[in-house]
């Protein structure tokens with residue numbers, strides 16, 4: 356037997372543990388050669404039987420080799436597809452990082468410019484050739500196919516299509532609210548996974564030094580008045596900043612000293628509307644009420660607010676007034692950790708109005724809008740709708756629609772949950788409902804809520820905004836409420852979460868209880 360071929364092939368075993376298909380083919384050749392070299396006589400039964408057996412072995416080897424080759428070709432094709440898909444996914448992740456990173460890490464101080472930038476980013480994302488659908492959606496199947504049309508790749512596509520393809524799309528009211536949609540979910544082979552969250556800690560970096568500061572103060576407080584004078588002088592002498600104050604405060608400062616002549620103020624409402632264009636930073640001296648007051652001055656974009664605590668509770672006022680130099684120094688340098696506090700935009704719609712938005716100016720609230728029975732001693736009846744779906748009929752003292760910042764204020768007193776201010780959502784909290792099962796709700800940020808006084812109501816209702824500006828709602832009148840596009844950025848002392856936890860621990864003594872002693876009965 357010529358063993359040189361067969362012996363060498365059978366001993367060559369590739370690293371992956373499979374027998375090399377070329378060596379199998381060669382083994383068959385060696386067997387056939389052996390049979391030809393060994394003539395078999397008709398009467399030599401053993402040899403006939405042996406050669407038959409060898410032929411069967413050769414045939415079996417050939418079939419195995421053919422099967423193995425086709426399996427290997429198929430595996431190679433799958434591997435090629437997998438690598439192609441992986442490369443594409445890495446590409447998308449890279450693109451996501453480039454566009455998403457800018458959104459998350461760099462918060463520009465001019466919010467109009469910021470929105471424009473984000474719109475551009477959004478448009479760029481929509482122009483991606485793979486993965487994203489034109490209408491702000493994500494298609495699972497688009498990642499799987501790379502556009503090849505040959506029959507082999509179509510056969511493979513057929514196998515991959517076993518998983519139904521789908522599309523996720525965001526139905527947004529306006530283009531500007533689309534900005535974060537690509538951050539939230541990612542997908543691989545049609546599986547949805549959470550990729551990132553928008554509620555990260557937000558840092559504000561100054562791109563040019565702040566130049567103008569507005570100082571707002573709680574009225575009728577001597578300590579606030581004295582501190583205000585000190586801060587104004589320090590900001591002028593040490594930081595050379597332009598200072599704005601309310602007309603009342605300017606008169607107080609000038610009464611104390613004529614050297615405050617440089618302090619600026621405004622004369623009428625139209626100048627207040629333009630304040631956000633001039634002011635880089637707002638400093639508040641007072642309690643939470645002063646922060647609410649400052650926020651209410653800005654009907655549109657709000658500059659970053661630095662709230663100093665000079666009240667008794669101070670949920671939104673994390674800065675210590677006695678350390679104002681140190682705090683202001685670091686804030687003017689930046690970067691600042693901020694909480695973006697969402698506001699609610701409220702419209703009162705009178706039954707007599709032809710169009711919903713034609714009557715009264717929208718009012719923005721930082722804490723809550725309350726619809727209650729006011730001075731009436733009757734039960735309030737309020738029909739509530741969420742995006743045109745009927746929610747419930749409130750029968751009780753009233754209803755609070757609160758932001759998450761306001762969740763620790765009136766809503767808390769009425770039994771609502773406390774919610775981290777960076778969570779976007781609207782709290783739907785009844786006031787003294789005359790029902791055993793009316794639990795408070797938290798609705799998503801994108802809904803529009805309509806609260807209507809029924810036509811057959813026995814009494815009027817009253818609406819108030821952050822505890823102010825009471826208005827009467829007659830039968831047929833409604834309040835329409837949705838998330839406002841202009842949040843209030845408040846500077847954090849540490850960061851959003853630490854400041855929130857500190858305020859519920861220090862302000863409310865939340866879950867304060869004497870710790871159980873070590874000794875006593877034990878479960879072994």
Ligand SMILES: NC(=O)c1ccc[n+]([C@@H]2O[C@H](COP(=O)([O-])OP(=O)(O)OC[C@H]3O[C@@H](n4cnc5c(N)ncnc54)[C@H](O)[C@@H]3O)[C@@H](O)[C@H]2O)c1
Pocket residue numbers: 642643644645647666668669670671722723760761762763764765766768820821822
């Ligand atoms: N029963 C109640 O708890 C109740 C009743 C009416 C109004 N309020 C709240 O008062 C707010 C108006 O505040 P104000 O200072 O102008 O009036 P205010 O002077 O009557 O003070 C109300 C209290 O609520 C606190 N507060 C305000 N906002 C808060 C917040 N976001 N988290 C925790 N506590 C907060 C204030 O520190 C203050 O102690 C309203 O928006 C409403 O939330 C509460």
Ligand SMILES: Nc1ncnc2c1ncn2[C@@H]1O[C@H](COP(=O)(O)OP(=O)(O)OP(=O)(O)O)[C@@H](O)[C@H]1O
Pocket residue numbers: 571572573574601641642643644645646647648665666667668669
């Ligand atoms: N600049 C302002 N002009 C008019 N009113 C203001 C101004 N700042 C605050 N207020 C009002 O003064 C009231 C009290 O203010 P604030 O809550 O800041 O002080 P506080 O009552 O001493 O604080 P706390 O409630 O923490 O004890 C609030 O109703 C608020 O609306």
